[in-house]
Amino acid sequence: MVPKPRKRQREPAGSRLAGKRNRATSSLDTARAPVSLEDASLLGKLQVLRRQIKAKDEEKQRRAQDTVLRSNNGHVATRVEVLELNSNQVLAELERIMLSAATSILEGRGLSYKVPRRSAGNQEYVEELERIVLKEGIAIRNFASIASVRKTTIMTRVMQLVHELCSRRIHTTKRDLFYTDVKLFRQQTESDDVLNDVACLVGCTRNSLNVVASEKGIVVGRVTFQEDGDLIDCTRMGVGGKAIPPYTDRITNITSDAEFILLVEKDAAFMRLAEDRFYNRVKCIIVTAKGQPDVGTRLFLRRLKRELHLPILGLVDSDPYGLKILSVYMSGSKGMSYDSANLATPDIKWLGIRPSDLDRYGIPEQCRLAMTENDIKTGKDMLEEDFIKKNPAWYHELSLMVKRREKAEIQALSSFGFQYLTEVYLPEKIRAGDWI
Structure with missing residues (x-):
């Protein structure tokens, strides 16, 4: 009017x-x-x-399909770009990750995850895209390492909780997620940080994990x-x-x-x-x-x-x-x-x-x-x-x-x-x- x-x-x-x-x-x-x-x-x-x-x-x-993500020789550059996935797709990817982890344990290699590094050194601003992107750097989270045993444990727990949410087709807040295991997470910043790692590992947006702010x-x-x-x-x-x-x-x-x-x-x-x-x-x-x-x-x-x-x-x-x-x-x-x-x-x-x-x-x-x-x-x-x-x-x-x-x-x-x-x-x- x-x-x-x-x-x-x-x-x-x-x-x-x-x-x-x-x-x-x-x-x-x-x-x-x-x-x-x-x-x-x-x-x-x-x-x-x-x-x-x-x-x-x-x-x-x-x-949109002819972006800077292609290198000079025509091959797609390696960058982490996640997708919006539905609950079934997230469940399938989580189960694939856990099956791979279980196989590694049974074969004597132990529990570990290959997680995209989200540190500042592994990011770049792409002017053609007008945004920050995550590069191809990978960090190994190994349960047998003193330096990463805690993060590996938290990641495993968060994936378990996300699997439950997607299976039930329900959502929760980041705060609720933290309170499911306060002794393990200690601070919400730790569970929040690992939640982003899980999204990177699965290859989906954070909202696809059914955890929202x-x-x-x-x-x-x-x-x-x-x-x-x-x-x-x-x-x-x-x-x-x-x-x-x-x-x-x-x-x-x-x-x-x-x-x-x-x-x-x-x-x-x-x-x-x-x-x-x-x-x-x-x-x-x-x-x-x-x-x-x-x-x-x-x-x-x-x-x-x-x-x-x-x-x-x-x-x-x-x-x-x-x-x-x-x-x-x-x-x-x-x-x-x-x-x-x-x-x-x-x-x-x-x-x-x-x-x-x-x-x-x-x-x-x-x-x-x-x-x-x-x-x-x-x-x-x-x-x-x-x-x-x-x-x-x-x-x-x-x-x-x-x-x-x-x-x-x-x-x-x-x-x-x-x-x-x-x-x-x-x-x-x-x-x-x-x-x-």
Whole structure:
């Protein structure tokens, strides 16, 4: 439904005072009036980007079978690329692995597993694919070795539990899995880590193992879909939004009239956008994972991009960790690089908050935070990342952040008024096409 035109709102007093306070330090007048986007012509740059994204997605689909995974002599390069498998396929592979292990024991060679190494040294960023991939390195987990006996034991136990889940056709959370054998696992990080190893060993996505993370992500805005047969309209989910289910395979019939997807780092910014019904002001879908993205949110975002061909604009804090969060969405996480083909969503545009915005929008000094030594180290390390180097605009902004040694949160915009984000900052950015 197209929203009725709004009357021009009077600028909040707090916003006027903030503009006067920062006029000397800003090249623009920070006491801006609310920006109208109801004239379709003002969305011109966004609509151009949308057409470009759709054309690029279609081109990727055409050459999907002729990727960089082929070497110069025409043979398929050895990399770990997992598939979405059903319960029967996972069961068959688990039973094959255990039969091989039993045969090895009976023949006197002992119990061992050949597991793809997921360490940083066995990963690479492939520019043509725009994501991290896992290379061919293998680690031997040997029960007879003191160094690997514990990991081998945990792996055997996890495979037993996954076999039970797939046999019963039920799902569980990673937390529930940990509590099945607390004395053995000791910490959930250990069972979580081995679960990824088992996925690599089986050659399937982690969700194929019927073990999922608890719901974390939220979506609101101009999208409808069916979840296990139930119709979900995300414009009617209130300010809390709709929890993104961990079983994205149960989502069907996705439809939308949105112009773009707004990917938000923090829950606080998401709540402001949802309460102000920003998705009606500018037709969009708003998604957040409340910080570091979980698998469910990454799967859902990729699904939206693949089916709707919409641009994705990222709204994160102006600090190295905001960029790290965007990098996980875009190119995949190093911990799950084996599944990057299913989880990564390349070509996300960085809308804000960018380091150059701090002066451009006159962010007050008291809202700018000094970067810690750890922040600076993280920023410098990210400047060496391939996905940053390939984008000169991103590299410039991150260099500016490290040089100035200052950061700012999205909430710093609230110093100009609680609705400055939705009434001024985002509309101005969208109208100007100010993303990189």
